[in-house]
Amino acid sequence: MRITLGVTGGVAAYKAAELVRRLQQDNFSVQVVMTRGAREFITPLTFAALSGQKVITDLFGGAEGQDANLESAIEHIAVAQRTDLLLVAPATADVIAKFARGIADDFLTTLYLASTAPVVIAPAMNVNMWEHPATQANLETLRRRGVRVVEPGTGDLACGMVGAGRMAEPEAIADAVLSALGRRHDLAGEIVLVTAGGTREALDPVRFLGNRSSGKMGYALADAAQSRGAKVTLISGPSALHPPPHCDLVKVTTADQMRQAVLERMTEATLVIKAAAVADYRPVNVSEQKLKRSGNLTIELAPTEDILAEVVRRRRPGQLIVGFAAETSNLMENGRAKLLRKGADAIVVNDVSGDGVGIDADRNAATFLTLSTSIELPEMPKRKLADRILDEIVTLRRPRSLLLEMDEHKDVNAKLDRFKQDVVREESAPFDAARRQLIVE
Numbered sequence: 156m157r158i159t160l161g162v163t164g165g166v167a168a169y170k171a172a173e174l175v176r177r178l179q180q181d182n183f184s185v186q187v188v189m190t191r192g193a194r195e196f197i198t199p200l201t202f203a204a205l206s207g208q209k210v211i212t213d214l215f216g217g218a219e220g221q222d223a224n225l226e227s228a229i230e231h232i233a234v235a236q237r238t239d240l241l242l243v244a245p246a247t248a249d250v251i252a253k254f255a256r257g258i259a260d261d262f263l264t265t266l267y268l269a270s271t272a273p274v275v276i277a278p279a280m281n282v283n284m285w286e287h288p289a290t291q292a293n294l295e296t297l298r299r300r301g302v303r304v305v306e307p308g309t310g311d312l313a314c315g316m317v318g319a320g321r322m323a324e325p326e327a328i329a330d331a332v333l334s335a336l337g338r339r340h341d342l343a344g345e346i347v348l349v350t351a352g353g354t355r356e357a358l359d360p361v362r363f364l365g366n367r368s369s370g371k372m373g374y375a376l377a378d379a380a381q382s383r384g385a386k387v388t389l390i391s392g393p394s395a396l397h398p399p400p401h402c403d404l405v406k407v408t409t410a411d412q413m414r415q416a417v418l419e420r421m422t423e424a425t426l427v428i429k430a431a432a433v434a435d436y437r438p439v440n441v442s443e444q445k446l447k448r449s450g451n452l453t454i455e456l457a458p459t460e461d462i463l464a465e466v467v468r469r470r471r472p473g474q475l476i477v478g479f480a481a482e483t484s485n486l487m488e489n490g491r492a493k494l495l496r497k498g499a500d501a502i503v504v505n506d507v508s509g510d511g512v513g514i515d516a517d518r519n520a521a522t523f524l525t526l527s528t529s530i531e532l533p534e535m536p537k538r539k540l541a542d543r544i545l546d547e548i549v550t551l552r553r554p555r556s557l558l559l560e561m562d563e564h565k566d567v568n569a570k571l572d573r574f575k576q577d578v579v580r581e582e583s584a585p586f587d588a589a590r591r592q593l594i595v596e
């Protein structure tokens with residue numbers, strides 16, 4: 156498949172060289188188009204050497220140093236027709252604005268208008284440029300148009316400031332490309348319910364008990380499930396993130412609203428993934444007036460309902476239920492205990508004790524726990540981890556197809572033997588018993 160990689164004028168332009176290599180690993184042929192701005196940061200020669208193809212730099216001159224001719228004059232149309240996906244990385248605030256407005260004053264912006272291929276952009280810029288309402292409004296326009304935005308990471312920026320604006324890692328960008336091309340479509344027909352973000356329990360009209368969850372893991376799961384063909388409902392606590400396009404977003408604030416929303420929508424779901432960080436306690440009394448400082452204050456808390464346990468109790472046959480456990484100590488022990496206590500099909504255990512991974516971070520590491528397996532998912536961008544988690548969930552689905560087949564033939568004993576041979580990864584006694592129970596049902 157052919158990707159056209161637009162490189163624009165930002166400090167992160169050098170990272171596009173690594174991206175070319177990464178895309179080639181996935182067997183993409185990469186045609187690089189550079190803006191005039193990009194050429195201030197890196198030479199076309201670098202990309203020509205890496206991609207093995209001439210680099211397009213001008214609308215009126217074709218390749219660098221080449222005079223305008225008939226071939227080069229219609230090149231943007233030819234490139235537009237043969238490209239399977241347009242990727243812009245890094246994408247400057249300038250190119251984002253031009254795409255949003257339909258300005259076509261160089262090769263890349265003209266190509267954007269002339270192409271009907273899916274578009275992925277990986278913005279990179281100073282945090283103030285990123286947060287500027289003009290940039291955010293332009294991004295919103297592009298998202299509405301179906302452009303996939305690979306959100307920049309947060310951290311130290313080239314300009315010396317700290318904040319959002321650092322271009323996403325090549326790995327995360329390559330993943331977005333694969334998703335946009337629908338390379339994986341193994342969740343087609345599934346209806347996935349994902350919960351994300353933290354909840355807030357009011358103390359008074361302006362204060363609440365909350366947690367640091369950003370919603371990034373849940374939103375990544377929703378995005379990954381959707382790009383693999385699932386119909387997705389995302390139930391989210393307060394979050395600054397943009398939901399994936401075309402997913403059904405339900406916004407909630409409190410644990411109780413989260414519970415209501417989940418119970419109302421779980422019946423139609425074939426897969427429920429509970430990635431939200433739901434409050435375990437809520438204040439017994441909520442002050443109607445803003446609390447004033449007057450010495451020590453004791454707040455009485457009451458436990459909230461256990462949504463995961465309730466979802467498991469109400470599950471219908473064939474529904475898969477996956478929970479998350481955020482732990483700061485005895486990860487495996489606590490994760491396993493939660494798995495047994497709740498009766499979910501799997502628990503994704505996160506270590507949330509460190510900085511830089513887990514809660515409110517762009518990266519995460521986890522263990523995917525079932526009754527019979529424990530799969531280590533090492534540190535990686537959350538979007539990539541989302542796909543790895545879905546890979547494991549798809550593996551859990553495998554027995555269902557066998558169950559359906561069994562139903563057709565009614566030859567339960569013979570099928571049971573085949574089933575046991577097939578599910579070699581899941582052969583522990585309790586799991587086997589659970590499966591038998593399912594078959595009986």
Ligand SMILES: Cc1cc2nc3c(=O)[nH]c(=O)nc-3n(C[C@H](O)[C@H](O)[C@H](O)COP(=O)(O)O)c2cc1C
Pocket residue numbers: 162163164165166167190191192193246247248249250279280281284
């Ligand atoms: C040193 C330097 C670094 C820059 N880095 C960025 C950047 O990271 N992101 C961005 O949006 N603009 C950045 N700019 C501004 C763009 O280069 C400028 O808006 C330019 O017009 C972009 O052109 P293009 O979008 O056609 O490549 C930078 C400018 C300079 C001089």
